[in-house]
Amino acid sequence: MVAVQVRHYLIRARDFLKGMNLMQDDLNEFGYSTALLGIHGSLSYCDALRTGLGSKNLSFDDHSRATDELKALLAARKYERLQGTDRLRKLLGKKSRIAYSGDVVDANEIKQIVQHAFRFAEWAEETGKRLKIEGWRDE
Amino acid sequence: MNEIQELQDQHYRGRAQNAIQDYLVRKLLIPKIYLDADWSGWKLDVLAIDRSGSGDVHGVQLIPWEPGQRDNHGWSAYLERTVSSAISGFANFPGHFRYLAVVCTEPQKQRWIPSEGIKNQSLAPDGVGRLGILYVSVAEEDAAVDVLLKPERFRSSKQVTELTDLYVAEHAANWEIRE
Numbered sequence: 001m002v003a004v005q006v007r008h009y010l011i012r013a014r015d016f017l018k019g020m021n022l023m024q025d026d027l028n029e030f031g032y033s034t035a036l037l038g039i040h041g042s043l044s045y046c047d048a049l050r051t052g053l054g055s056k057n058l059s060f061d062d063h064s065r066a067t068d069e070l071k072a073l074l075a076a077r078k079y080e081r082l083q084g085t086d087r088l089r090k091l092l093g094k095k096s097r098i099a100y101s102g103d104v105v106d107a108n109e110i111k112q113i114v115q116h117a118f119r120f121a122e123w124a125e126e127t128g129k130r131l132k133i134e135g136w137r138d139e
Numbered sequence: 140m141n142e143i144q145e146l147q148d149q150h151y152r153g154r155a156q157n158a159i160q161d162y163l164v165r166k167l168l169i170p171k172i173y174l175d176a177d178w179s180g181w182k183l184d185v186l187a188i189d190r191s192g193s194g195d196v197h198g199v200q201l202i203p204w205e206p207g208q209r210d211n212h213g214w215s216a217y218l219e220r221t222v223s224s225a226i227s228g229f230a231n232f233p234g235h236f237r238y239l240a241v242v243c244t245e246p247q248k249q250r251w252i253p254s255e256g257i258k259n260q261s262l263a264p265d266g267v268g269r270l271g272i273l274y275v276s277v278a279e280e281d282a283a284v285d286v287l288l289k290p291e292r293f294r295s296s297k298q299v300t301e302l303t304d305l306y307v308a309e310h311a312a313n314w315e316i317r318e
Binding site for chain 2: 014017018021022118119121122125126128129136137138
């Protein structure tokens with residue numbers, strides 16, 4: 001059952017990231033959408049990892065709690081490569097600014113979000129594989 | 140072949156590899172990409188392993204082609220024969236996706252369309268998997284990749300997963316997302 005849930009969140013994460021990958025060529029037209037796909041993709045990767053590591057509560061409205069829980073779950077497994085959680089915190093901290101604020105976000109900031117999202121995805125894929133999370137790999 | 144010709148051929152080949160790398164970066168999600176790879180004895184011009192080295196394996200072999208190359212039945216028949224032979228050579232490749240890339244070295248030439256025979260030959264015997272055929276024009280200002288035959292996933296196996304882990308651990312990628 002855990003493997004099915006992990007797959008569910010993984011499929012969503014990869015879907016969002018692929019969308020971001022396709023849209024990043026035209027940041028003038030689709031900058032906010034591109035950034036938001038990267039942020040949501042990262043959140044879905046976080047959900048996949050947390051589910052695979054035994055979390056029973058994915059419904060945190062406060063995303064920083066999700067990051068804290070992921071960090072605690074990884075520490076409990078004695079996983080030392082925690083740099084992804086810092087990147088995730090930065091990404092999730094941008095969500096309100098991108099989705100709801102009245103600020104104009106420039107192309108450089110969007111590019112930075114895209115780069116962070118790719119790097120977080122790379123870390124998440126590596127982490128899921130190294131920790132042999134059930135349902136992570138296609139066999 | 141003289142030195143200048145050799146150098147030019149090397150440039151064509153390198154540009155084709157780069158164009159295919161760009162295509163795979165777009166198509167896949169944070170892949171690791173290797174050029175001139177030896178994949179368990181298979182010589183690949185481009186090798187991509189999806190999802191940071193934990194996903195599907197994509198192997199590409201180039202078929203350099205100058206439109207002057209033809210047989211008694213013309214350039215199209217020449218390519219049919221060459222591609223058919225290359226498909227046979229790609230059988231039993233241990234990976235999920237396999238591609239042949241026809242590399243055209245002259246500008247604005249008529250595009251080759253694979254025959255029904257080639258399309259049938261591209262399929263796995265059990266229908267699970269189809270070799271993809273790409274067309275790369277390297278004589279234009281921007282090298283571009285077109286998909287002539289869309290690839291379909293071949294069966295996976297424990298052997299492929301083990302090969303993947305070993306390869307990623309032992310080789311540095313030419314392209315990857317880095318921390």
